[in-house]
Amino acid sequence: MNITSWNVNSIRRRLERVLQWVDDHHPDVLCFQELKCQDHEFPTDAFSSRGYTCSAFGQKTYNGVAILSRHACVPHDDVVTDFPIPGDGQARGIACTLRPITGAPVRLVNLYVVNGGELNSDKYAYKLQWLDALVGWVRAERERFEGPMVICGDYNIAPADLDVYDPKKWAGQVLCTDAERDRWRALLELGFVDSWRLRHPNAREFSWFDYRTAGFDRNDGLRIDHHLVSRLSAGQAILDVTIDREARGLTDASDHAPVTLFLGG
DNA sequence: ATGGCACTTTCAAAGTGA
Numbered sequence: 001m002n003i004t005s006w007n008v009n010s011i012r013r014r015l016e017r018v019l020q021w022v023d024d025h026h027p028d029v030l031c032f033q034e035l036k037c038q039d040h041e042f043p044t045d046a047f048s049s050r051g052y053t054c055s056a057f058g059q060k061t062y063n064g065v066a067i068l069s070r071h072a073c074v075p076h077d078d079v080v081t082d083f084p085i086p087g088d089g090q091a092r093g094i095a096c097t098l099r100p101i102t103g104a105p106v107r108l109v110n111l112y113v114v115n116g117g118e119l120n121s122d123k124y125a126y127k128l129q130w131l132d133a134l135v136g137w138v139r140a141e142r143e144r145f146e147g148p149m150v151i152c153g154d155y156n157i158a159p160a161d162l163d164v165y166d167p168k169k170w171a172g173q174v175l176c177t178d179a180e181r182d183r184w185r186a187l188l189e190l191g192f193v194d195s196w197r198l199r200h201p202n203a204r205e206f207s208w209f210d211y212r213t214a215g216f217d218r219n220d221g222l223r224i225d226h227h228l229v230s231r232l233s234a235g236q237a238i239l240d241v242t243i244d245r246e247a248r249g250l251t252d253a254s255d256h257a258p259v260t261l262f263l264g265g
Numbered sequence: 266a267t268g269g270c271a272c273t274t275t276c277a278a279a280g281t282g283a
Contacts, residue, residue, distance in 0.1 A: 009282085010272060034282085036273070061273050062281070115283055123281095156283065175283060210283070211270040222283080255271075255283085 001072055001100055001263045003029040003108065005152040005225055007208075007256035010036040011066075014254055015043055021247055022050060027260060028072050029098065033112035033154045035064025035091075042066065057081040059091040065110050065153070066094065073098040084137035085130060090114075092130075095141070103265055104233035107145045109138070111153030116174040124174060127156070131183035138190055148236065150263075151192065152227040154256065157184050159194060162204060163223035165215075175222060192228035195261055196241040205243050208256050216248055227261040236265035 004027040008014040011032060022030070035042065035058045042056040047068050055076045058064035067076065076096040083093040095109040114130045117123030142149065157180045161167035170176045188194065196203075206221025215221055229238055239262040248257040 013272070034272095115281080117281085117283085173283090208283070212283095213269060224283080 001028045001098070001103070001106075002260050003027070003031065003150060003152060003227065003263065004258050004260040005031045005033070005110070005154070005227060006258040007033040007112070007154040007225060007254060009034050009254040009256065011043060011064075012037055012041065014252070015046060017247075017250065017252055017254075019046055019050075021244075021258065022047075025244075025260075026070070028070050029108065030066075030068040031108070031110035031152050032066045032068070033064075033110070033256075034062075035066060036061060037064060055079050055094060055096055057091045057094045059089070063091045063112055065091060065112050067096050067108060067110050069098060072100045084133035093137075097145070104236065105147050106263070107141065107147060107149040109141070109149065109151040109153075111151065111155065113154060113156045115156050116180070119172075119174055119177070127174075128179055128183065131180070135183060135186045135190070138187060142190060142230070148232045149192075149230040150227055150261065151187070152225075152259075152261065154224060155184070155226050156224055157181065158222045158224055159184050159197075159226075162202075163206070165204075165206060165220045165222070170222075175224060187228060191230050193230075193238075195227045195229045195238045196223070196243075196259070198238060199241050205245070206257075207243050207259050209248060211255050225256055225259045227259065229261070229263075232263075233265070236263060238262075239264045 056066040114127040116127035207225035209216035
């Protein structure tokens, strides 16, 4: 089973590109962030005609997350939205249980973590508050769901200097602060591994490149899109994680590349 | 040190992104 996480930066604006990618790679599961549309505007038909079941949690203009799956879980089971801070008006979390035809069920969580704006801003304070709430929510979810869990999405955190093209320039900046990285570690300490780093211990690859600086052309990027994976069931394994740099280089691309986790078993 | 682009929305200047 493969699970792709992709901040598409408007699903309606990106639909042609996304469908082309889906037709080329036919992922089992898709997790989108930054839909920038309301639920009734989500292009369900384009995906259902390709065999995907869609669960979207959208909002107007900003944020919005969705989980789509081809055959791992039809229909989606135990869908939860509006976490970790319910009622904040920000559509940043959706979860469901994947029940593969063969193999153990997996609890899948798709996140669009708060960006955080500038240091010392209300947005940054809210990001830390949101991440604290997330740690508590994941802890409770771990107790509620016995099986393995995958938490993917746009974390807006570069976990280490190896995940940053210019660590000196980014030192202490939002996405790289100690406070954010502390929350990242708190998540890992609940029993998760950074699947990319597990499989690529020394790789310097990035999942986001700034439009403004044309950073992609110089490989100036950050790795902020992640799949955290809990202890797996017997026979399951993290086979690989890939970042599709090619998709980021196309015209009309999102500023994020799709990142795919390949789970065996 | 600064700005740069892309997207959305009461249609156009402003907020947000990272």
